[in-house]
Amino acid sequence: MEEEVVGSTSSSSSSSSKFQLTFWEVTAAGGVVLGFMVGLLGVYLTMPASDYSFLKLPRTLEDLQILRDHLESYASDYTIQVLVGYCMVYIFMQTFMIPGTVFMSLLAGSLFGVLKGVALVVFTATAGASSCYFLSKLIGRPLVFSLWPDKLFFFQAQVARRREGLLNYMLFLRVTPTLPNTFINVASPIVNVPYHIFFLATVIGLIPAAYVTVRAGIALGELRSMGDLYDFQSIATLFLIGLVSVTPTLMRKSKLQHSIS
Template sequence: MALLTSNQSSLIKRWLPLALLVLVIAGLYLSGAYKWLSIEALVQNYTAMSQFVVDNLVVAILLYMVFYAAAVAVSFPAAWVLTVAGGLLFGWWLGGLATIFAATIGASILFFIAKTSLGEHMRKNAKGYVQRMRDGFQKDSVSYMLFLRLTPVFPFTLVNIVPGLLGVPFATYFWTTLVGIAPGTFAYAYAGEGLDSIVRAQADAYEACVAAGNAPCGISLEVGNIITTDLLIALGALGLASLIPIVIKRLRKTPA
């Protein structure tokens, strides 16, 4: 009986974090709360938010970090909107720093959930290609992690989860995430700060439209104003540069 109780306790510890995460995600999407994380919501509430930041800077930054970490942990698919908002409200360097630490904390939550709920099963049953991938990932975890973090091609949520499944040490995961997301984060935050006049004009137009009783009142801010091809190419080049140590290592082994 004691053994059964111990097994039940182990199963609860293993699956409870994942179950809670799924419930939170379902609640956010079913309630429609995720709609608050959009360019439209940012413009509509820009005046009130910017005034709150002026009056309560420290509190605003802490709330932003908690909100951002939670958004990453529940795998919100457009976290770049929050990154842009951070640059817009706090400036590129302060907003960028707050975003880097908040995103790393949120990513670490997903890492532990993946490692706890699914990682043990994969470690016990890894065979063939999966085992080779685990071995390669562990041998060159720093280079692979930096590549995945620097290159904007891979979904952020996937990169948060896979290392936990493949046995990457948490210390390596944490610092490579912190460093690897920095260039892209600062780039998006800088772009957000540069949108101040555009967003302010959009917000004023929206408020005037609402005050006049005209409906619907739309937002015309385009995503292309923020995410440019040049930015994606630059981040991709940084990601490829992080693979240079692995290439050199493979070339050195070839003659042997």
């Protein structure tokens, strides 16, 4: 089985390194981008006439604070437009692996509070991850083999070994920073992680980290650097939750080995 996996992977790697995509695959990806652009344009056209030079993807805490200060008044008067615009931007960033979604999570906490912010972040992150999953299933194989060959071999081997407890393993990956979420989104369809497992692990597994980030967004003015987001206690808590998620699988394997012996 391992020889079959490695053989197919190596052959796919050599052929996919050229990024050969069909016309219809490129057209589908372009259609997704166009759909997002049309949606964002619709949100922009329904907002009141104003100077929107402050609207840009935040790259620093200073950028985020400026964006928050301008959006606070719009969030109360034009709640639907702000929510739709926020969701589309977050999903777009997740779909196309654009860095900076952590800033969007902080913004959700700052604008909408903890409960609404966590619900919003989990919804948009899950929708964006799902969009990335299906887009990667269509055109992602060359990209994954080119950018993360070593991680892909590791992930593929782990998924093959943990088929019976795959949901627990995916939960562990979502809760802990063992593998980047971006990589998980793109690589999961390549290594045959079923979508229903991917979806459940994403919805449940993102809640702890979303809570930490959204809660920090409420005190946005007190953050001095992104390092303040995750202290030792927060990281240790996430790993503890991750270990709990894989405990049923470990216990099942232990019982199986004991019964065999």
